[in-house]
Amino acid sequence: MARQNGDSAVVVEDLVKHFRVHRREAGVAAGVKSLLRRQYADVRAVDGVSFSIGRGEMVGFLGPNGAGKTTTLKCLSGLLYPTSGRATVMGYTPHERKTDFLRAFTLVMGQRNQLFWDLPAMETFLVNQAIYRIPQSEFGTTLAELVDLLGLGPYLDKPVRNLSLGERMRAELAAALLHRPAILFLDEPTLGLDVTGAAAVRSFLADYNVRTGATVLLTSHYMIDVTALTRRVIVIDQGQIRFDGDLQVLADKTAPHRVIKVTLSSPVDPVGLAEYGEVEATDGFTAVLRVPRSHTKDVAARMLAELPVEDIAIEEPPIEEVIRQVFASE
Amino acid sequence: MTFAYRALLRAHVGMGVAYRARLTVWILSSLFPLMMMAVWLSVVDEVGPTAGWRISDFVSYYAGGAVLFHTTTSFLTWAWDADLRSGDMSFKLLKPIDPFHQYLTQEVGLRVVVLVFLLPTLVVLTLLLPDLTYQLTPIEWFAAITAALTGFFLNVLMAMAFATIGFWTTQAGNLYSLWWGLGAFLSGWIAPLSLLPDVVADVAVVMPFRSSMGFPLEILLGRLTGAEIATGFAVTGIWIGGFALLYRLGWRMGLRRYQAVGG
Numbered sequence: 001m002a003r004q005n006g007d008s009a010v011v012v013e014d015l016v017k018h019f020r021v022h023r024r025e026a027g028v029a030a031g032v033k034s035l036l037r038r039q040y041a042d043v044r045a046v047d048g049v050s051f052s053i054g055r056g057e058m059v060g061f062l063g064p065n066g067a068g069k070t071t072t073l074k075c076l077s078g079l080l081y082p083t084s085g086r087a088t089v090m091g092y093t094p095h096e097r098k099t100d101f102l103r104a105f106t107l108v109m110g111q112r113n114q115l116f117w118d119l120p121a122m123e124t125f126l127v128n129q130a131i132y133r134i135p136q137s138e139f140g141t142t143l144a145e146l147v148d149l150l151g152l153g154p155y156l157d158k159p160v161r162n163l164s165l166g167e168r169m170r171a172e173l174a175a176a177l178l179h180r181p182a183i184l185f186l187d188e189p190t191l192g193l194d195v196t197g198a199a200a201v202r203s204f205l206a207d208y209n210v211r212t213g214a215t216v217l218l219t220s221h222y223m224i225d226v227t228a229l230t231r232r233v234i235v236i237d238q239g240q241i242r243f244d245g246d247l248q249v250l251a252d253k254t255a256p257h258r259v260i261k262v263t264l265s266s267p268v269d270p271v272g273l274a275e276y277g278e279v280e281a282t283d284g285f286t287a288v289l290r291v292p293r294s295h296t297k298d299v300a301a302r303m304l305a306e307l308p309v310e311d312i313a314i315e316e317p318p319i320e321e322v323i324r325q326v327f328a329s330e
Numbered sequence: 331m332t333f334a335y336r337a338l339l340r341a342h343v344g345m346g347v348a349y350r351a352r353l354t355v356w357i358l359s360s361l362f363p364l365m366m367m368a369v370w371l372s373v374v375d376e377v378g379p380t381a382g383w384r385i386s387d388f389v390s391y392y393a394g395g396a397v398l399f400h401t402t403t404s405f406l407t408w409a410w411d412a413d414l415r416s417g418d419m420s421f422k423l424l425k426p427i428d429p430f431h432q433y434l435t436q437e438v439g440l441r442v443v444v445l446v447f448l449l450p451t452l453v454v455l456t457l458l459l460p461d462l463t464y465q466l467t468p469i470e471w472f473a474a475i476t477a478a479l480t481g482f483f484l485n486v487l488m489a490m491a492f493a494t495i496g497f498w499t500t501q502a503g504n505l506y507s508l509w510w511g512l513g514a515f516l517s518g519w520i521a522p523l524s525l526l527p528d529v530v531a532d533v534a535v536v537m538p539f540r541s542s543m544g545f546p547l548e549i550l551l552g553r554l555t556g557a558e559i560a561t562g563f564a565v566t567g568i569w570i571g572g573f574a575l576l577y578r579l580g581w582r583m584g585l586r587r588y589q590a591v592g593g
Binding site for chain 1: 426
């Protein structure tokens with residue numbers, strides 16, 4: 001399943017990360033009992049994962065909660081020591097935590113941020129400039145770009161605690177990218193943002209990838225993030241990879257039907273429409289039909305010939321549905 | 331590294347002055363040693379000088395103790411514990427600078443803020459109170475300040491060595507509280523060590539706690555000979571080496587167990 005690439009930025013081979021977790025039931029009695037006798041369970045968060053990502057590639061990392069996405073990202077960032085297996089990022093072994101490796105990438109966690117809470121974001125930027133040893137001229141140029149692209153100007157001198165979630169997330173992205181990392185690990189980068197904020201972040205990330213050639217591994221529960229930014233997706237569930245490839249291939253493989261949306265000049269009853277496919281919704285003048293992928297063109301042609309069609313469109317099923325089906329089929 | 335230290339220090343000083351109320355409470359907590367002083371002043375008032383300690387000795391001892399308590403005590407074990415639980419430790423680990431330096435600058439930054447307020451207060455008090463006096467040669471001043479600085483560094487290393495226990499258990503803070511309680515007694519904070527039973531005082535001299543409190547205070551009061559000062563620095567140095575070793579060992583072994591929870 002792993003896609004090997006001669007010029008890979010990230011290579012993961014049979015990566016395993018297990019945790020030993022204390023378990024206890026709710027209630028006072030269970031609490032006292034657990035004081036005397038601890039019960040532990042092994043959680044196989046990542047269980048033999050292999051893949052590789054080429055330099056400059058943007059890849060979506062999908063899976064339900066607890067699937068192993070964040071644990072994998074933390075292994076790749078050197079935060080977690082793998083139980084077994086191997087990972088290399090830009091040729092470095094992450095858990096060795098070499099300084100040059102730590103300078104080469106960034107990890108953005110949407111639910112948390114690295115900014116000094118009581119100080120303006122600019123203070124964190126200056127600290128990062130010093131820590132990452134960014135020359136003054138490069139710092140000035142990069143900061144100006146980031147401020148412009150992320151619309152940070154009005155927020156730079158406000159304490160971080162006074163920023164909204166969206167403003168904080170943009171400031172976090174700027175802090176994470178000031179050193180122009182070659183690899184971005186993004187864990188839910190649009191979590192909690194409003195539509196405008198999320199769109200701004202997506203647009204910025206796409207632009208950053210084009211301008212710098214950075215490699216991006218992105219997890220998100222918002223499919224719009226994935227479809228807007230990546231073509232290749234890796235689907236993980238219960239610590240194991242279920243799919244690695246083109247998003248379109250996943251849709252073809254998982255959803256063997258397409259959707260035909262039709263607008264009619266005079267009403268057609270549902271029974272009549274059912275001759276063409278499975279009717280998902282209709283009000284007489286408009287209808288949504290699910291049609292086997294291999295017959296889509298023929299069915300559309302028949303509808304155009306036999307029905308009073310004003311408008312017709314053939315669409316892929318929503319990606320959310322595709323992903324739902326991937327996990328449902330396991 | 332110099333640039334990183336300067337930037338981190340500036341940020342942590344900024345954090346220190348972010349809240350006026352918090353700063354006020356910190357400064358007010360300097361009064362704790364003065365409560366101990368009040369007890370000893372009552373004793374001297376009733377029974378006369380105790381073991382050669384007069385009122386001026388106690389005033390000078392505890393006024394200096396108030397400054398040292400704030401400038402040399404390290405609460406890093408609890409901060410580290412909180413960072414492990416909240417996930418903030420992960421952000422420190424992601425930076426290309428060892429978290430040791432990030433925590434050290436955090437401690438130094440906060441101390442700088444407190445010193446800016448406490449030192450002028452102490453200077454003014456020495457001018458106003460005839461009993462508060464430190465009559466030292468420049469070399470003794472240098473020794474006292476160096477003792478306070480090395481004592482602070484030892485406390486930071488000791489707190490961080492204990493903090494690494496947090497990789498194995500969530501109780502590092504509580505363990506350190508136990509150790510710190512023992513230290514409060516043996517450091518000279520509760521009472522000058524020369525007023526404690528000889529056995530306790532002898533043990534205290536070789537323990538790490540005196541280095542940041544009793545040792546610099548005894549130099550400040552001119553109560554130590556050159557040889558005793560040299561012994562004090564040697565004890566401090568040995569403990570610094572020991573805790574540095576323990577910290578590195580705990581860090582290396584602990585990182586393998588780090589679970590990066592909280593985010």
